[in-house]
Structures are given as structure tokens and as C-alpha cells.
Amino acid sequence: xxxxxxxxxxxxxxxxxxxxxxxxxxxxxxxxxxxxxxxxxxxxxxxxxxxxxxxxxxxxxxxxxxxxxxxxxxxxxxxxxxxxxxxxxxxxxxxxxxxxxxxxxxxxxxxxxxxxxxxxxxxxxxxxxxxxxxxxxxxxxxxxxxxxxxxxxxxxxxxxxxxxxxxxxxxxxxxxxxxxxxxxxxxxxxxxxxxxxxxxxxxxxxxxxxxxxxxxxxxxxxxxxxxxxxxxxxxxxxxxxxxxxxxxxxxxxxx
Numbered sequence: 001x002x003x004x005x006x007x008x009x010x011x012x013x014x015x016x017x018x019x020x021x022x023x024x025x026x027x028x029x030x031x032x033x034x035x036x037x038x039x040x041x042x043x044x045x046x047x048x049x050x051x052x053x054x055x056x057x058x059x060x061x062x063x064x065x066x067x068x069x070x071x072x073x074x075x076x077x078x079x080x081x082x083x084x085x086x087x088x089x090x091x092x093x094x095x096x097x098x099x100x101x102x103x104x105x106x107x108x109x110x111x112x113x114x115x116x117x118x119x120x121x122x123x124x125x126x127x128x129x130x131x132x133x134x135x136x137x138x139x140x141x142x143x144x145x146x147x148x149x150x151x152x153x154x155x156x157x158x159x160x161x162x163x164x165x166x167x168x169x170x171x172x173x174x175x176x177x178x179x180x181x182x183x184x185x186x187x188x189x190x191x192x193x194x195x196x197x198x199x200x201x202x203x204x205x206x207x208x209x210x211x212x213x214x215x216x217x218x219x220x221x222x223x224x225x226x227x228x229x230x231x232x233x234x235x236x237x238x239x240x241x242x243x244x245x246x247x248x249x250x251x252x253x254x255x
Contacts (some may be wrong), residue, residue: 002014003215005228006241007238007239007240007241008240008241008242008243008244008245009045009235009238009239009240009245010045010046010049010245011240011244011245012053012056012233012244012245012246012247013244013245013246013247014060014246014247014249015054015230015231015246015247015248015249016249016250016251017219017249017250017251018047018226018250018251018252018253018255019186019226019228019250019251019252019253020254020255021136021145021167021185021186021253021255022165022185022251022255023163023164023165023254024136024165024252024255025132025133025134025135025254026254027131027132027133027134028131028132028134028135028136028252028254029134029252029253029254030252030253031063031064031131031134031251031252032060032061032062032063032064032249032250032251032252033062033063033064033065033066033167033186033188033249033250033251034057034060034062034064034065034066034247034248034249034250034254035066035067035068035169035188035228035230035247035248035249036053036057036065036066036067036068036088036097036233036247036248037067037068037069037070037171037188037189037190037191037230037233037248037251038068038069038070038099038190038191038193038230038232038233038234039053039070039071039072039081039085039098039232039233039234040070040071040072040073040101040232040233040234040235040236041071041072041077041080041081041084041085041234042072042073042077042149042234043077043080043110044235044238045234045235045238046106047084049074049197050084050085051084051248052115053233053247054084054087054088056087056247058088058091059250060247062091062144062249063093063131064093064095064129064138065088065091065093065094065095066094066095066096066133066138066169066179066188067088067094067095067096067097067119068096068097068099068169068170068171068188068189068190068191068230068232069096069097069098069100069101069102069169069190070099070100070101070102070191070232070234071085071099071102072101072102072105072233073101073236074105075105075106075109076214077172078105078106078109078110078216081110082110082113083150085126086113086117089113089114089116089117089118089119090117093115093129093241094117094118094120095119095120095121095122095127095138095140095169096114096119096120096121096140096169097121097122097123097140097141097169097170097171098110098111098121098142098145098171099145099171099172099190099191100171100172100191103145110130112217121141121176122138122139122140122141122169123129123140123142123146124138124140124141124142124143124146124148124152124156125139125140125156126138126139126156126159126160126166127140127175128161130162134254135164136149136158136164136165136166136204136252137161137164137165137166137169138166138167138169139156139166139167139168139169139179139182139184140168140169140170141158141169141170141175141178141182142170142171142175143175143178144172144174144175145171148178153178153181153182156182157182157183157229160182160183165185166179166182166183166184167184167185167186167187167188168182168183168184168186168187168188168225169187169188169212170187170188170189171189171190171191172189172190172191172192172209173189173191173192173209173215173216173227173229174191174209175187175189176189176215176222176225177222179225180222180223181187182224184225185224185225185226186225186226186227186228186250187225187226187227187228188227188228188230188232188250189227189228189229189230190224190229190232191209191215191229191232192209192216192229192230192232193231193234193235193236193240194216194217194218194229194230194231194232194237194243194246195216195217195241195243196236196237196239196241196243197239197240197241197242198214198217198241198242198243199241199242200242201224214227215227215229216229217229217230217231217243224234228248228250230246231243231244231245232245232246233245233246233247
């Protein structure tokens, strides 16, 4: 708050974009996906802030809620995260992958919490998402934290319907090459927090991975695959400059 209005650490925004998917059935046109990632629940950010995330997300009434992991940074904040985020898992369709901080703390803790409410983990796996006569394959990859071996890659490719378009869900843009190899046309990631500090002429000044600027935040392209790296919702430290936390809303369009 001391740096407001420069500091955007709690200046939550909804970033909406239409994404065209080749071969998507007309019944899926207008299908709305909400992507939430990198909560990093911590007392530094108020309970009111996380309540705002929950309220805003549920008010958007998405068809599908996808979660990109990193619920906390420290294991002793897991009970707090469960309490504050629990209303999200009551949505009828929730799928998620885990982030590096989840594996560094207690990787099974949030899995048990989310499973109690029907949310499904996609750990180098896939599922079919349907509406009416339309469908697409949702592919969730946890590599590099759980390795996607050549054998596992072949199993995934052999088990996915060839006729359906594929959308990827990962924690880090480091996994974009894997979803591209698996035939995804669009993939969502987080992890970078958008850099948290972005300056004119310099761009992203802080990032947790070595990637091209287009993969650190926002929309990018990897061959024929479109990517969207979210700014995320939490923070490594309570400072964001020109990089507000965001709820990502994707509206699918058939082409």
C-alpha cells in the first residue's frame, strides 16, 4: 500500500481474450475458461484480497475452471489457503496441475483438499471436456516436476482422440514444448508472475525462468501453438509494477 498507486500488488484485473481453435465444434463456440494460478496465499496479502479473487471468479460463471498451481510458498500457510480458496472448488468443473512450490511444500496436501470437493488433478494426463455435441481434449502436464518420459509421451498420444482439438494446462512456460509436441493448439501457464516488475523500454526485469519475453507474460506463439502466460494472483514479494495480478478468462471460438 505504501507505494500505491505504483504498487499494483492487489490491483486485481480480469484479462479476457477470445482464442480461435481449429476444428472446435460449433457447440463449443463461446465456451468460457477461467484460469487461476500462483495464489501464493500468505498473510502479506489480506484475506479480503483472496476473498475478492473468489468472489470475482465465481461471478464470471465460467464453463470450466483451470488452476495452474502454487497455492502457497510455505507449508504452514496450507490451512489458510484451504480455508480462503475452498469456495472455488465447489465449481462443477475444476481441473488443476501443481506448481514448483506445491512440490517443495507438501504435494499431496492440496490434492486431498481439492479431491474432497471433486476437483481433478491432471498429472501428465488428459481428459475430455464436452458441451452439447462438441468436445476438446484437456491435457495437463506437470513436467519438469514429474518427468514426461518418451514412453509416457507415447502413451498420451496414443490415448487421445485424434479428431478432437487439444488445449494444454501447465504451471510453467518451460512445459510449453511438451504440450506443443502433444498437439495442443493452445496452452495456459503461470509461474513467472509476469515478472512482477515491468518497466518501459526494459520490459520484464524479474523472471523465474529463462524464456523469450513473449513467454514470460501474455500471449505468445510456439510454432502453431498459441500460449498465454498469466501474471498470476500472488507475489514473491509484495510489489508489482506495471504487472497487475490477473484472473485470465478465455472465450473459445470455433474456426
